[in-house]
Amino acid sequence: MKAIKTSAGINLLILLMYTLVISLYSGDNALVILFALLVLVGIHVAGNVVLAIVFFVRGEKPRGKAFLLSALIVLVVGFSSCWGSAMFIEDNIF
Numbered sequence: 001m002k003a004i005k006t007s008a009g010i011n012l013l014i015l016l017m018y019t020l021v022i023s024l025y026s027g028d029n030a031l032v033i034l035f036a037l038l039v040l041v042g043i044h045v046a047g048n049v050v051l052a053i054v055f056f057v058r059g060e061k062p063r064g065k066a067f068l069l070s071a072l073i074v075l076v077v078g079f080s081s082c083w084g085s086a087m088f089i090e091d092n093i094f
Contacts, residue, residue, distance in 0.1 A: 007066040011048065011074050015041070015081070023085045030086040037085065041078035045071045 018040050026032045048071035055064035 003062050003066040004069055007063070007070045008073055011044070011070040012077065015044065015074055015078055019078075019081050019085060023088075028089055030089040033089065034082060034086045037078065037082035041074065041082060044078065045075050048074060 019037060022033055022036045022040070026036065048067045052064045052067035052071065055061075055067060
């Protein structure tokens, strides 16, 4: 349980940091926010899945489960923060 809290907490902090940086430095261009966060969240989720596989192969199932759950959390929260950041800038993107 401690591994899940630690992994999820660190991953959410990382997600928060790059979401804030992208949102602050992208100006008023909502499509830049969407694309940049899409790429970064995808890399973040892929990294968590790779780490989960590595830990499962090494026999560390609790840490593997923690990173797999963190990947799911980052995917859900990252998608909503991506869309929410773009909608905050512009009401009608398309």
